[in-house]
Every structure is written in C-alpha cells, then in structure tokens.
Amino acid sequence: MRETNILITGIGGQGIISASRLLAQAAQSTGEKVIVGETFGASQREGSVMSNVRIGQTVYGPLIAPGKADYLIAFEPYEALRCLHSLVPQGIVIVNTIPSIPFRDQMSGVYPPLEEVWIRLDEKAKAVFQLHATQSAVEIVKKYESRHDVTNVIMLGAATALDDFPVDETLLKATLKARFKQSSLSMNLEALEAGRALMQE
Amino acid sequence: MSEKKTRLMLGNEAIAWGAIAAGVDVAAGYPGTPSSEVLQTLIELANEYGHYVEWSANEKVAVECAAAAAWSGLRSIAVMKHLGLNVAADALTTLAYTGVRGGMVILSAGDAQCHTSSNEQDARVFAQFAKIPVLDPADPEEGFSYAKIAFDISEALELPIILNSTPRLSHTSLAIDLGTIGEVPHRKADFIEDKSRWICVAASALKRHRWLNARLAEALDRLSAFPLIKRLYHGKRLGIVTNGVAYNYVLEAVEALGIRKDVSVLKLGMSYPFPTDAVTSFASEVDEILVIEELEPFVEDQTRVALQKAALSIKVHGKNEGLVPIEGELNPSIVSAALIQVLGIERRDVATPPFELPRRPPIFCPGCPHRSTYYGLREAMKQVSPQPLIVGDIGCYTMVSSYPFEMLDTLLCMGAGAGMAHGFSKARLDRPILAVIGDSTLFHSGLPPLANIAYNNSNVTVLILDNRYTAMTGFQPNPGTGIRATGEPATRLSIEKVVRSLGFGHVNVVPAHDSKAVSEALVSALTFQGPSIVISKGPCALQEQRLAAKRGEERRAPFLVDPDACIGCRACLTTFGCSAIQWEMEAEKAIIDPQKCVGCGDCVVVCQVGAIKGGSDA
Numbered sequence: 001m002r003e004t005n006i007l008i009t010g011i012g013g014q015g016i017i018s019a020s021r022l023l024a025q026a027a028q029s030t031g032e033k034v035i036v037g038e039t040f041g042a043s044q045r046e047g048s049v050m051s052n053v054r055i056g057q058t059v060y061g062p063l064i065a066p067g068k069a070d071y072l073i074a075f076e077p078y079e080a081l082r083c084l085h086s087l088v089p090q091g092i093v094i095v096n097t098i099p100s101i102p103f104r105d106q107m108s109g110v111y112p113p114l115e116e117v118w119i120r121l122d123e124k125a126k127a128v129f130q131l132h133a134t135q136s137a138v139e140i141v142k143k144y145e146s147r148h149d150v151t152n153v154i155m156l157g158a159a160t161a162l163d164d165f166p167v168d169e170t171l172l173k174a175t176l177k178a179r180f181k182q183s184s185l186s187m188n189l190e191a192l193e194a195g196r197a198l199m200q201e
Numbered sequence: 202m203s204e205k206k207t208r209l210m211l212g213n214e215a216i217a218w219g220a221i222a223a224g225v226d227v228a229a230g231y232p233g234t235p236s237s238e239v240l241q242t243l244i245e246l247a248n249e250y251g252h253y254v255e256w257s258a259n260e261k262v263a264v265e266c267a268a269a270a271a272w273s274g275l276r277s278i279a280v281m282k283h284l285g286l287n288v289a290a291d292a293l294t295t296l297a298y299t300g301v302r303g304g305m306v307i308l309s310a311g312d313a314q315c316h317t318s319s320n321e322q323d324a325r326v327f328a329q330f331a332k333i334p335v336l337d338p339a340d341p342e343e344g345f346s347y348a349k350i351a352f353d354i355s356e357a358l359e360l361p362i363i364l365n366s367t368p369r370l371s372h373t374s375l376a377i378d379l380g381t382i383g384e385v386p387h388r389k390a391d392f393i394e395d396k397s398r399w400i401c402v403a404a405s406a407l408k409r410h411r412w413l414n415a416r417l418a419e420a421l422d423r424l425s426a427f428p429l430i431k432r433l434y435h436g437k438r439l440g441i442v443t444n445g446v447a448y449n450y451v452l453e454a455v456e457a458l459g460i461r462k463d464v465s466v467l468k469l470g471m472s473y474p475f476p477t478d479a480v481t482s483f484a485s486e487v488d489e490i491l492v493i494e495e496l497e498p499f500v501e502d503q504t505r506v507a508l509q510k511a512a513l514s515i516k517v518h519g520k521n522e523g524l525v526p527i528e529g530e531l532n533p534s535i536v537s538a539a540l541i542q543v544l545g546i547e548r549r550d551v552a553t554p555p556f557e558l559p560r561r562p563p564i565f566c567p568g569c570p571h572r573s574t575y576y577g578l579r580e581a582m583k584q585v586s587p588q589p590l591i592v593g594d595i596g597c598y599t600m601v602s603s604y605p606f607e608m609l610d611t612l613l614c615m616g617a618g619a620g621m622a623h624g625f626s627k628a629r630l631d632r633p634i635l636a637v638i639g640d641s642t643l644f645h646s647g648l649p650p651l652a653n654i655a656y657n658n659s660n661v662t663v664l665i666l667d668n669r670y671t672a673m674t675g676f677q678p679n680p681g682t683g684i685r686a687t688g689e690p691a692t693r694l695s696i697e698k699v700v701r702s703l704g705f706g707h708v709n710v711v712p713a714h715d716s717k718a719v720s721e722a723l724v725s726a727l728t729f730q731g732p733s734i735v736i737s738k739g740p741c742a743l744q745e746q747r748l749a750a751k752r753g754e755e756r757r758a759p760f761l762v763d764p765d766a767c768i769g770c771r772a773c774l775t776t777f778g779c780s781a782i783q784w785e786m787e788a789e790k791a792i793i794d795p796q797k798c799v800g801c802g803d804c805v806v807v808c809q810v811g812a813i814k815g816g817s818d819a
Contacts, residue, residue: 011561021209021374028209028376035340036209036374039316045563045600046780058456060340061449062373065457065533066552078558085555102561103774104604106784110559120556138796147750149796 003056004166005064006159009083010075011100012047015152019073020051023156026167026175027055037062046102048079055166071165072125073155075133076100077117090126094158096151098134131158131198140191148184150191157195169196207378212341212370215377216308217242219348220278221250223304224385227270228254229263230280231288231645232674234317235371236310240280241675244686251387256677256686259615259645260285264292264307271305271361272399273390276352283311284318286327286363288615288646293361297332298409299401300359300416303388304352307333310366313495313530319595319614321528323496324365329473332413334420335363336429336471337445341375347470350427357423358416367495369446369530420474429470430479436464439543440487442480442504444469444494450536451493457533458540475503481511491543492519495531518543562603567781568746568799570668570713570739571598575606576777576807577719577737578635578664582608584720585727589633589662590625594618594647596639597673597741598666605778609637616646619654619663626659633727636663640696641671641679648699654732655704662726665736666713667696672741696736705734713739714803742799757800760815762791767812777807 006023010016020036028034037052052064064086072087074080074095087093101111121128137151153176160169167175169192176188210218217239220228230240240254247254257263260281267277279289286293286309293307309327312318328335334354338347348364355362397405431448434455441464443451448468455461467483469476484490484504492501498520505517520527524539534552541548565572578601582588593599593612602609611621622636638647643665654661671677678684683693697710707729709722719737726733759781762773767790773782774791781797782804784790793813802816 012563024209024374034209034374034376037369038372038374039368045566045597047561047563060452061446061533062369063450063532065453065537066555081556082558083555085553102559102564102604103778103784105559106786147746147756 003058005069006053006071007064007069007083007086008051008073009079012045012049014075015149016049016051019152019156020053022175023053026171033057035059035062081117084124087124093121093125093128095130096133097130136194144187146187153188153191154195157192158199161196161199207376209374209376211238212344212373213238214242215341215345216348218379219345221246222349222382223352224276225252225278226275226387227277228252229257229266231257231260231263231285232671232677233282233285234674235368236280236282237674239308247687254686260288261292264289267305268296271301271303273392275303275388275390278306280308283309283322283324294331295401296361298413299398301361304355305361306351306364307361308364310371313367316368325472325499326497328363333361333363335365335473337365339446339448341373344370345377358420367446417474431468433466434461434464436462438463438488440483440490441466442492444472444500447493447495447531450531450533453533454537454540472500477507480504480507484508484513484515489516493536563600564603565600566743567779567797568742568801571666573716573803574666574713574719574737575601577716578723580720581723584724587632589635589727592618592622592636594638594642596642598637598639605775615642619647619650622661623654623659626661634661638665640667640681644680652703659732662733667736667738668741670741670744676744700734705732707733710736713737759795759798759800760813761793763812763814764790766810767791768810773804773807777804779804
C-alpha cells in the first residue's frame with residue numbers, strides 16, 4: 001500500500017488518543033507497518049491534542065510533515081484550522097461541527113467566525129465532510145445510559161465510509177470487538193454505524 | 202517461556218518489556234511526563250514476572266533503591282523524566298565511581314520542545330558529566346532492544362547505563378515483536394563486602410575515579426559485540442552522522458529529497474563514551490559531514506574532537522553554523538532544510554505556514570478541588586494588603602497561572618515553591634509570601650524547605666493542596682495516598698502531623714470544596730506573623746470519577762443555571778472558569794453543559810444572584 005498519513009486532532013478529553021490507537025490497531029492487523037506519534041501530556045486538560053497515524057513501509061518518524069497529511073480528522077473545527085497546514089493539497093477533511101472556544105477567547109474575538117473556518121477548509125481540501133458527531137454521540141450515550149463518550153468512534157466510523165481510506169468497516173468492527181467488552185461493544189458498534197450514516201447526509 | 206505476539210505499543214511500554222526480557226528484579230521511579238508509562242507497565246506486569254516495583258518518593262530515592270539492588274548483584278531499573286536526573290544527581294555522580302555488580306539502567310525520558318517540562322536539558326550532556334554511558338534508541342523497536350541489552354552492557358562495564366528517551370520515542374506507538382520472553386529466573390541478592398568500593402570517600406574515591414576512567418577508555422572495546430552502530434547508503438558527497446530519534450527524520454528527508462546516491466548515514470546508538478573510531482573511519486570515506494541530532498551539539502562537538510585527533514580535515518556542518526537548531530525538537534522539515542542547504546538542492550515545495558490561533562491553555566477539570574481552593578485564595582486576597590507574592594511548584598495546581606486565576610508569580614522546579622518563598626521572605630519583600638505545593642511534590646522535595654522555613658522562622662504561608670494522588674502524570678500513588686504501586690494498602694502519611702512535627706504551630710486543615718473555609722484559613726495564615734500552613738484537602742476529581750465508575754456508581758446529577766435568575770454578569774466564567782459552564786452568545790446567559798458537569802456544586806457560591814441550582818435544591 002502507498003504511504004498514508006492521517007492526522008487526528010481535537011481537544012483533550014475527546015478521545016483522540018484512543019481513536020488513533022484503534023485506527024492504528026486496525027491498520028496493523030492487516031500486516032501494514034504503522035507508526036503513531038501522539039502529542040499529549042498537559043494537553044489532556046482541554047488543551048489541543050494531535051495524533052499522527054502513519055501507515056506504509058516507507059514511514060519512519062512519528063510526525064507527519066507539513067503538507068503531507070492525506071486525511072485530517074478533526075473533532076473540533078478550530079483544531080481543524082490549526083492543523084490545516086498539515087493537509088496535502090486536495091486532501092480530505094472530516095470535521096465535527098461543534099466548536100469549542102476557550103471562554104476568554106470568546107470574549108476577545110481572536111478566534112475567527114466559524115464561517116471562515118469552513119471557507120478555509122473548502123479552499124484547501126478536495127472534500128470536507130462536516131459531521132454533527134457530538135449530537136449523535138450524546139443520543140447514543142443517553143440510549144445506553146453510559147458515562148463514556150463515543151464521538152471518537154463516530155468519527156472513525158465516518159472515515160471508513162471513504163473509498164480509499166486504509167481501514168474499512170469490517171476491519172474497524174473487528175478491532176472494536178477485540179477492544180471492548182460485550183457491555184460497551186454494542187454502543188460502540190452503533191457509534192460506528194452512526195458515523196457512516198452521517199457521511200451519507 | 203511465553204510467546205508474545207507482535208502488537209502495537211507505546212515506546213514506553215516497549216522499554217518496560219525490554220527490561221522484563223532482561224529479567225529485571227527491581228524497578229523504582231517517580232512519575233514525570235513523558236516517562237510515566239514505563240513504570241506503569243512494569244507495575245502491570247509485576248504479578249506475572251515477579252519483580253519488585255515501586256513509585257518512590259522521588260528520583261533520588263528511586264536511584265538509591267535500584268543501586269542497592271545492583272550492588273547486591275540484581276538487575277534493576279530506575280525510571281524518571283530528564284529533570285529527575287538532577288534530583289538523583291548526587292547519587293548518580295558517585296555511583297559511576299563505585300559502579301555496579303548487577304545490571305542497572307536509568308531510564309531518562311527527555312522533553313525536547315519543553316512539551317510538559319520547565320527545561321529541555323540534554324541527558325547525553327548529563328551522562329558525560331556524570332561519567333555514565335548513555336544509549337540513545339531511535340524508535341520503540343530500539344526502545345525494546347536497547348532496554349534489553351542495556352543490562353548486559355551494564356554488567357560488561359560494571360557501570361550503570363542511562364537509557365535516553367524523548368517524547369517522540371516514549372509516546373510513539375509501533376508494532377513490536379516481543380519474540381519469546383523467557384522465564385528469566387530472578388537472582389538471589391548477595392552483598393559482597395568490599396569497603397574500598399562501597400564506602401566511597403577520600404582515598405578510595407580517588408582510586409575509584411581512576412578505575413572509572415580506565416573503564417570508560419576501554420568501554421568501546423568491551424562493547425564491540427553489541428549492535429549499537431548502523432550504516433546506511435554509500436554516497437560520498439555527504440556523510441550524515443545522527444543519533445536518537447533524529448535518525449528517523451534523516452531517513453525520511455533522504456527519501457523525500459531522493460538523495461540516497463549522494464549520502465551515507467552513520468547512526469550512533471551510544472553517544473557517550475563516544476565511538477571515535479567508527480566516526481573517523483566513516484568521515485574518511487566522505488567529502489563533508491553533517492550532524493543531525495536533537496538538542497545540544499553533543500555528537501557534533503565530539504565528532505570535531507575525533508577528527509582533530511585523527512588529523513582529518515573534513516568540514517563538519519550542524520548546529521554551530523545555525524543549520525540545525527539547538528532549541529526545540531527536530532522534524533522532517535527542519536532536517537530537509539539542512540540537507541537542501543548543505544547539498545545546494547533547489548527547493549521543490551514551499552509549505553504553507555500554520556494559521557495562527559491562540560493556544561488552548563490547560564485548565565482544571567470539572568469538579569477539581571484546586572479550582573475551589575484557588576477561588577478561596579482569590580477571595581482571601583481581597584482581604585489582605587499588600588497583595589501576597591505567590592510562589593509556585595510543579596503539578597496540576599500550577600495551572601493557577603492560567604485563566605481565569607492568573608495568580609502565579611514564579612515557578613522554577615520541583616520543591617522550589619517553599620524554598621524560594623523562604624528566600625523571598627528573608628530578602629524582606631514588603632508583602633506576604635505564599636507558597637503553593639501539592640501532596641506528591643511535598644513528599645518529593647518539599648519537606649526540607651518546610652523544615653527550613655520552620656527552623657528559620659520565615660514569615661511564609663504554605664498552602665498545601667492535598668488531592669491525594671500524583672494527578673498530573675496519571676494518578677500515581679505517593680506516601681499520602683494509602684495504597685502502594687501494586688495496589689496493596691499502606692499507611693497514609695498525615696501531612697498535618699508531618700508539618701506539626703517539623704515545627705509549624707499555625708496549621709489549618711480545610712475541605713477543598715468549601716472555598717469559604719479555605720478563604721478564612723488563608724486570611725488568618727497570611728496575616729499571622731511567622732510560619733503558617735493551610736492544608737486544603739480534596740481528592741482528585743478525575744480519579745474519584747474513575748473509581749466511582751469502577752464501583753458502578755451513578756454519575757452525580759449535573760447542576761444547572763436558572764435562565765430566569767441569571768443576570769448575565771459572567772462572574773461564573775471570569776472568576777471560576779469551569780469548562781462545564783459556558784456562555785450562550787444569543788441569550789447572553791451562562792449555561793451548564795450537563796455532559797461535562799460532574800455535580801460537585803463548587804460553583805454555587807460563585808453566583809451572587811443564586812442562579813446556579815442543583816444538588817439538594819434541585
């Protein structure tokens with residue numbers, strides 16, 4: 001397989017690290033070489049979090065060079081903007097629509113309006129998929145009376161609906177089955193399906 | 202024997218498995234990002250593999266614990282972040298003189314870029330200063346294999362070994378083939394008396410220094426069988442000498458620029474003692490040298506020395522001419538740029554600069570006891586004049602520097618809060634002095650400065666934020682927690698009893714979630730002439746939620762803002778700053794996100810019109 005670089009980004013607490021590990025696990029189970037470079041630490045307390053998932057025999061380091069990410073999976077729109085320079089020209093963006101602006105910055109107006117984010121994403125990417133993943137996650141979690149968030153599995157599920165994405169639905173399902181106990185498996189499988197459904201909208 | 206299949210794991214897990222494969226007997230460490238998962242993994246494997254493992258009170262104690270095991274012939278590992286080397290330095294620098302009998306490894310996880318640290322000091326320079334050999338693995342696979350052979354290397358040299366990691370190794374995942382982890386039988390400890398070696402002082406210390414120098418001089422010959430050097434490609438034009446994680450960026454840049462035919466690569470797995478012969482023989486086969494390494498120009502300077510000794514006149518490019526930065530971490534773009542410049546390649550693609558957005562500062566979690574404590578502190582400060590100087594320390598509670606508190610004046614290193622508060626008081630700053638320190642930092646390096654404050658009668662208030670865990674790095678237990686690393690119960694050290702026995706008379710213990718009580722205790726302490734202590738107690742909210750979930754308890758009901766009562770004054774946002782409280786732009790009112798709210802109710806007192814409701818009023 002040719003080299004594929006996937007940058008997953010968002011805010012600490014959204015499940016970005018687990019999403020990248022699930023994705024990597026799925027890709028690795030096919031025998032591909034996979035490297036995951038994570039940036040976390042203090043960032044888990046509502047800071048920006050980035051995880052670099054790199055697949056292919058020619059990947060060595062853990063970091064995706066600027067302009068080399070084939071896919072940008074952003075759990076928050078401003079984090080998509082922050083990482084947009086990493087996207088290859090004509091790359092693909094999957095982005096959760098719910099913004100989160102630190103309160104102080106809400107007041108100061110240093111974050112551009114959300115419309116500007118969409119315009120900039122559209123300018124750079126071949127395709128931008130805006131997903132209402134947060135709302136969908138809230139509904140699923142409520143249904144299962146769970147304490148866990150499933151936004152990350154919705155976002156990954158959505159990515160499996162893309163034709164060339166290195167991990168498909170079957171592979172991700174198998175990985176979820178290996179990862180989750182029966183009690184939370186059905187909730188996560190539903191999240192996967194919800195992600196795929198959001199891509200059809 | 203147990204077959205372990207290949208699986209994806211963090212560099213830190215791979216390092217831990219390397220130690221397991223080497224039959225480690227004793228493991229000790231102090232948590233610190235990015236090192237913590239190494240010991241965490243060893244803790245999880247302790248039952249299965251039978252080694253002893255502990256979170257020590259600090260890195261120096263961890264090194265001493267591991268050293269005693271190694272003096273007794275066992276294999277041991279001490280785990281810490283790079284800054285921990287400084288705490289352990291007193292032990293380490295003399296440990297090189299005595300050497301060890303069993304293999305001993307010190308895992309130091311550095312932090313190029315200061316992702317989560319107050320400096321980015323280079324462990325290789327420390328190793329040279331302490332005269333301890335250092336191995337620099339490049340990726341998780343080498344993290345595993347180097348950790349495994351480091352114990353053999355240690356025994357071949359009778360010296361401790363520093364294993365030097367970075368965030369891009371520790372926090373990078375790769376599929377690791379663990380192969381067959383044999384049942385390495387644990388050794389029986391055996392202390393062989395040798396007063397000229399184990400009592401390191403005066404004449405014996407001088408003799409041991411001579412022994413150490415002789416041993417370091419012959420180290421490379423003794424290690425010739427270990428695969429620590431890699432050579433790649435056969436180009437003559439440029440010889441790239443590289444070390445550690447930078448090696449990966451070199452490989453990527455060479456591929457991306459298509460310059461395999463022009464270059465040769467020499468990768469050094471051990472940077473001290475420096476493999477002089479390997480470097481000079483490599484240099485004699487190329488026209489010029491470019492050194493690519495993170496942080497200090499360590500390999501670069503050593504390369505210059507080696508070439509000068511061999512009377513080779515070859516140009517060495519690198520940091521000294523500004524091609525490669527000393528500060529921050531490297532990445533493929535920086536390495537490409539250096540190669541482009543040295544080889545005079547025409548630049549192909551110009552990367553677009555990132556869109557400038559303000560950084561998201563880390564903040565206290567919903568339900569965090571520190572937020573309520575600091576809200577109490579702010580209330581107290583309204584009643585104290587002149588305003589106290591707030592001297593910080595390292596932990597979650599350092600985030601009092603972030604919005605909306607922004608009350609911190611200084612931060613230096615672990616344990617420095619109380620030590621410097623004492624100094625500010627003796628410098629006679631004309632204002633009250635308040636040190637803040639957490640429970641884990643207190644046991645790590647806060648007790649000597651407290652003894653110093655009490656004994657020298659400093660006019661200092663120390664606010665101890667006791668959240669019962671080493672929370673910032675992943676809720677590790679400390680002597681105040683009540684359980685050991687491997688889960689068995691232990692007697693909690695009472696911070697109140699400790700500080701009273703150190704000589705503090707003015708001591709108040711208050712519940713962290715009662716900001717009014719915190720405030721009153723602080724006003725009393727800050728206006729008291731002489732040493733005083735306020736202990737604000739409340740367990741880490743994240744850890745409490747994790748434990749509650751494990752016990753199958755229901756979430757506490759969220760609080761809410763009554764929209765009819767809210768007057769839109771924003772006090773809850775600008776003075777309290779809980780991420781569960783958000784601003785509704787259109788309605789111009791505050792709202793509580795029920796997904797994020799953990800039902801602690803700390804925010805109720807913040808609202809002057811009583812619009813925040815929940816708990817028993819709901």
